[in-house]
Amino acid sequence: MSQLTKRVITIPSTVEISLTAQKILAQGPAGKNELLLNPEIEVIREAEKIWIKSNNLALTGTFNSLIYNLILGVEKGYQAILDVKGVGYKVNLRDRMLELTVGNSHLDYIPIPPELKIEIKGNRITIIGSEKQKVFAFAKHIRTLRPPSIYKENKGIYLLGEDNNIKLRPGKTLRK
CATH class of the missing domain: 3.90.930.12 (Ribosomal protein L6)
Known part of the structure; x- marks a missing residue:
C-alpha cells in the first residue's frame, strides 16, 4: 500500500x-x-x-x-519563475495584460487571470497564486510562445533552473 x-x-x-x-x-x-x-x-x-x-x-x-x-x-502560495532570454526579448506589464516581445513580427499579449499576481523584474516573470494547477498552467501557456531553443544556448522562455537540463543538438553542418 x-x-x-x-x-x-x-x-x-x-x-x-x-x-x-x-x-x-x-x-x-x-x-x-x-x-x-x-x-x-x-x-x-x-x-x-x-x-x-x-x-x-x-x-x-x-x-x-x-x-x-x-x-x-x-x-504559503505557489510561484513559478520564468526567464525570458534572447536578443531583443522584452517583457512588460500593461493593466492586466502581459506584453511579450519574443522574436515575432508582432507583440504577444496574454491576459492575466484575476486569481494570479504577476511580478516583473528585468526579463524575469514571477507568477504567484494560491492554486498550484493554475500557476503552473499559466507558466506553461507563456512558455509555449517561445520554448527554449535546442540549437542555440540562452534563447527562449525558461523555467527557473531549466537551462542546465536542456541538451543542445548540433546543427546540420556539425552532424556529419
Whole structure:
C-alpha cells in the first residue's frame, strides 16, 4: 500500500478549514480555495489533523495530495519563475495584460487571470497564486510562445533552473 494513502495532513494554525460532505473550503494568508470531493471518499477531521478513508486506493492518494496542495497553497502560495532570454526579448506589464516581445513580427499579449499576481523584474516573470494547477498552467501557456531553443544556448522562455537540463543538438553542418 502506498505511503501517501496513509498520510495524515496537519492543518497549520494560520489556515481555517471548513468541511462538508461535498467540498473542503480552506482560507489562509495567501488566499482562499475550495476542493470538490468525490462521493467515494470520506474525509475525517480531528482537531488539527485530516486524513482520508476509501476503498479506492487511487482516489485516496489523489485526494490526499490535492488536500495537501490546497492547504499549502492558502498558507504559503505557489510561484513559478520564468526567464525570458534572447536578443531583443522584452517583457512588460500593461493593466492586466502581459506584453511579450519574443522574436515575432508582432507583440504577444496574454491576459492575466484575476486569481494570479504577476511580478516583473528585468526579463524575469514571477507568477504567484494560491492554486498550484493554475500557476503552473499559466507558466506553461507563456512558455509555449517561445520554448527554449535546442540549437542555440540562452534563447527562449525558461523555467527557473531549466537551462542546465536542456541538451543542445548540433546543427546540420556539425552532424556529419
